[in-house]
Amino acid sequence: MRLRLLLLAAAMTSANAFAQAPTVRYGELCDPCVPPAVRKSLSVQREPSQGAALRAEVESRLRGPFDTAARDGLLTREQAQAAGLGFIARNFDAIDRQGSGAIRFEDYKRFLKERGAALD
Amino acid sequence: MGATTLQYTATAGHLTALFPGASRQPEASFFYVAYTLDGQAPSTRPITFFYNGGPGSASVWLHLGSFGPRRIATGAPDLSGPQPFPLVDNAETLLDVTDMVFVDAIGTGYSEAIAPQTNGAFWGVDNDAAVFRDFVMRYLDVNSRNTSPKYLYGESYGGPRSAILASLLESAGVQLAGVVLQSPAMNYLSNCDIRENSTNCYGFLPSYAAAGAWAGLATPSPGPAQLPDYMVQMRSYAKTTYLPAAATFLSTALAPDALLGPLQGFTGLQASLWRARFNMGPTIFRNNLKPGTQYGRYDARVTGPPAASDNDPSSSLITPSFTTRIGEYLVNELRYTTQTGYVMSADSVGVWDFRHGNLPVPDSIPDLGAALAMNPGLKVLVLTGYHDVATPFLTTEDDMARLSSANITVRNYIGGHMTYLTDDSRVRQKADLAAWYRGTR
Numbered sequence: 001m002r003l004r005l006l007l008l009a010a011a012m013t014s015a016n017a018f019a020q021a022p023t024v025r026y027g028e029l030c031d032p033c034v035p036p037a038v039r040k041s042l043s044v045q046r047e048p049s050q051g052a053a054l055r056a057e058v059e060s061r062l063r064g065p066f067d068t069a070a071r072d073g074l075l076t077r078e079q080a081q082a083a084g085l086g087f088i089a090r091n092f093d094a095i096d097r098q099g100s101g102a103i104r105f106e107d108y109k110r111f112l113k114e115r116g117a118a119l120d
Numbered sequence: 121m122g123a124t125t126l127q128y129t130a131t132a133g134h135l136t137a138l139f140p141g142a143s144r145q146p147e148a149s150f151f152y153v154a155y156t157l158d159g160q161a162p163s164t165r166p167i168t169f170f171y172n173g174g175p176g177s178a179s180v181w182l183h184l185g186s187f188g189p190r191r192i193a194t195g196a197p198d199l200s201g202p203q204p205f206p207l208v209d210n211a212e213t214l215l216d217v218t219d220m221v222f223v224d225a226i227g228t229g230y231s232e233a234i235a236p237q238t239n240g241a242f243w244g245v246d247n248d249a250a251v252f253r254d255f256v257m258r259y260l261d262v263n264s265r266n267t268s269p270k271y272l273y274g275e276s277y278g279g280p281r282s283a284i285l286a287s288l289l290e291s292a293g294v295q296l297a298g299v300v301l302q303s304p305a306m307n308y309l310s311n312c313d314i315r316e317n318s319t320n321c322y323g324f325l326p327s328y329a330a331a332g333a334w335a336g337l338a339t340p341s342p343g344p345a346q347l348p349d350y351m352v353q354m355r356s357y358a359k360t361t362y363l364p365a366a367a368t369f370l371s372t373a374l375a376p377d378a379l380l381g382p383l384q385g386f387t388g389l390q391a392s393l394w395r396a397r398f399n400m401g402p403t404i405f406r407n408n409l410k411p412g413t414q415y416g417r418y419d420a421r422v423t424g425p426p427a428a429s430d431n432d433p434s435s436s437l438i439t440p441s442f443t444t445r446i447g448e449y450l451v452n453e454l455r456y457t458t459q460t461g462y463v464m465s466a467d468s469v470g471v472w473d474f475r476h477g478n479l480p481v482p483d484s485i486p487d488l489g490a491a492l493a494m495n496p497g498l499k500v501l502v503l504t505g506y507h508d509v510a511t512p513f514l515t516t517e518d519d520m521a522r523l524s525s526a527n528i529t530v531r532n533y534i535g536g537h538m539t540y541l542t543d544d545s546r547v548r549q550k551a552d553l554a555a556w557y558r559g560t561r
Contacts (some may be wrong), residue, residue: 010411013501027223029359030174030430030432030469031172031173031174031175031177031275031276031277031305031510031537032173032174032276032277032308032311032434033174033314033469033512034308034314034472034474034481035469035470035472038474038481039314039315040479041480042309042314042315042480043315043316043317043318043480044306045477046309048309048310048519048522049483049485049486049516049522050522054486054489054523055484055489057476057477057486057489058486058489058490058493060477061477061486061487061489061490062289062490062493063351066155078403082141082142082143084140084141084291084292085291085292085293085295086291086292086294087241087291087293087494088291090293092531100324108221112493112494115134115208115493115496116496117493117494117496118296118489118492118493118523118524119493120523
């Protein structure tokens with residue numbers, strides 16, 4: 001094994017080269033856990049979404065960032081890029097079938113479905 | 121590793137995650153330890169990011185317990201050996217398959233927010249996943265790994281973190297090859313340990329039967345070799361017989377007499393307790409299976425003397441060793457020293473913002489669905505332990521089944537939450553992981 005320290009690490013150790021083991025802060029792991037206040041808020045029965053309801057949730061996960069980046073429902077490649085939506089930016093030409101320079105969520109969804117996405 | 125010696129480089133240090141967008145402002149300083157196999161082409165060599173969960177846990181359990189080049193030999197489920205448990209070379213390291221980056225969540229390990237940000241700003245489901253995305257993207261950029269096949273490996277709360285992170289990475293244009301989910305808590309609303317009064321506990325029943333069998337208190341009590349076949353039967357009993365009865369109990373508080381005897385037989389837990397607490401959560405089970413004994417939550421094969429009801433002997437018996445060994449390992453083997461302590465566990469769970477997607481706690485199955493929608497080639501491997509009563513395998517299987525995706529593979533092992541601590545299971549798990557990684561290429 002060879003050792004390589006990052007510059008930052010080297011800088012941090014220079015004043016204190018290879019001193020004793022630092023104290024490790026002890027803590028008991030509880031995973032998954034929620035605090036009592038959150039636990040109390042969960043009394044409502046909710047069955048896990050399945051089928052069409054789940055697909056609608058998947059779609060809303062995809063729609064959220066799209067709508068945030070779009071203006072009046074239309075998204076340009078530049079807007080996608082600026083919002084960090086690299087997947088849409090990279091596939092923009094394939095999504096923008098009409099070559100209009102701006103896409104709607106329905107264009108994006110159709111593109112995903114054509115590639116095999118399980119969306120309604 | 122067996123007869124082979126792997127030459128590798130260990131890199132310990134910090135890397136700054138940057139806010140996305142034009143500003144590229146520093147966001148947080150992540151501590152990580154990376155293991156890269158020498159003499160490989162970085163552009164084609166697989167790379168996997170590992171993290172535990174909690175939320176609030178350092179990634180020390182995966183780092184020093186699972187598939188890194190060095191591991192702590194706990195002897196699980198027999199944790200009676202001298203402590204601290206020894207740190208040994210890991211014959212099952214994944215380093216022959218993938219480079220590995222073990223990264224600590226903000227506020228754990230040595231990872232911290234960069235002012236004016238605070239650690240607390242990242243203590244929420246969405247912000248945590250977003251800052252992990254920014255770390256992964258920075259790591260790939262700085263280390264010229266953007267063309268490497270990329271994988272995530274998350275445990276427990278690291279499961280929902282992985283699903284959301286996978287969706288965020290795909291959306292950002294970072295295509296993943298695969299996601300490994302170790303005993304994941306994908307949907308907090310399907311786990312009756314989190315809300316026993318309203319979630320059906322059927323998903324725990326086969327795990328209780330496995331625990332009762334290991335303890336020799338159940339009828340039947342099959343050995344490990346027969347357990348997988350027996351668990352097929354118990355899944356069926358749990359879903360067709362116990363589930364509807366538990367649903368009735370949740371709405372009427374009436375336990376059906378006819379099932380109390382069979383449930384005592386299957387699990388070893390007294391019929392009177394089944395009558396009183398028919399929708400049986402794991403805390404009651406592990407504190408009452410046998411008088412004078414407390415069974416483990418992460419690994420119900422592990423026992424200890426009676427203690428506080430929320431104590432977990434399978435955690436409290438290994439935590440001191442992991443705490444000691446990570447401190448020694450970073451300084452003595454990796455030569456990484458700082459003036460502050462390595463934080464095993466942040467006090468973040470009490471203030472964590474669990475809200476996600478219009479729910480008060482995360483259901484990350486839709487996020488995994490979104491990642492699969494953007495990347496139909498994404499493969500998902502789910503690893504579960506039969507004796508885990510924190511994230512029981514049947515609950516996890518049913519969580520994953522919601523997506524009806526052929527890309528998802530589930531494997532079960534003898535053992536608890538950290539299946540890799542059990543020697544035989546770690547060997548099997550390594551073989552399964554190696555085959556799965558090959559299948560994702």
